[in-house]
Amino acid sequence: MMTMQCHEFELVLEQRAAELPAEAATHVNACKRCRALVSDLAAIDAVARELGAEPAEPPERVWLSLRAHLESEGLIRAPRKTGWLAEWLAMLPRPALAGAYLSFVLVAAVIVGFYSRLWLNQPGPPVAVQPATASLGTQLSAVQRHAVSALRHRNPAVTASLHQNLEIVDNAISMCEKTMREEPQNEIAREYLYGAYQQKAELLASMTERGEIGD
Known part of the structure; x- marks a missing residue:
């Protein structure tokens, strides 16, 4: 047999x-x-x-790269009094290599909160997305191509899970970018957009590491 x-x-x-x-x-x-x-x-x-447990931090290079880019574009201002939104975002757990599904939960929370507040602002005339935001999105797209290539020969079941989470993050980014084009002064949408960019950077780092580690 x-x-x-x-x-x-x-x-x-x-x-x-x-x-x-x-x-x-x-x-x-x-x-x-x-x-x-x-x-x-x-x-x-x-x-x-185990959503209540604190996951491992993503690679330090991810945070250093993101912060350096945002500072160079003048998108990070001096520390100010922390509001309820910043405190809530700070309490969100960050996904680790083994927690690909956890990124789904985090982004879902972002989407729910975004929709609940989006209707509080009146839409303005459509304008172009700010170059700094577009530049950051372009850089993440380049990293995404490398991460996807690194996973090409990995286990299909794990790879499918990571791709599913990446699609969810991309949908959140597209939604926020659309709102920023229509309402360039919408600070809530801007915060959620940068949060979604961070989620994508974390997930791409996990995908890249998983591809480099191998079976």
Whole structure:
């Protein structure tokens, strides 16, 4: 009798059964690659279930690069009295490498808060997005191409999860950019846009590291 192959095992995982069939259990016990896949998925699921726990910080280079760019464009002002919105954003957890699903939760919270306040502002005449914002988006797009390329030969199930979260972040960015074009003075939309950019930078860093680490 032929033994189960790795691609067949991945199809079994996609069915999300409560317990693995006997043949799949035999395969994962003998296959190091598939055991690593199961371990990765278990780590993602565990982080998604433990939203109250403080996740690991993303690579320091991500924050340094973002801050340097925003300072060079004059988009970061001197510290001022912290408002309720800044305090709320500061309490949001940051996703780590194993917490790809956690980024989905963070961005969803941003979208809900954004929609609840968007209607408080009257729309103004459409204008072009500020060059600084467009420049930051262009830089992230270049990083995205590298991150996607690094994941090309990774486990399909994990890669699909990361791509799904990236799509959610991109949708949030598009929504904020549209509002900024219509309402360039909308500070709430501006804060959410920069927050979405940070979420995307974190997720791209996770994707790049996962691609570089390998199985």
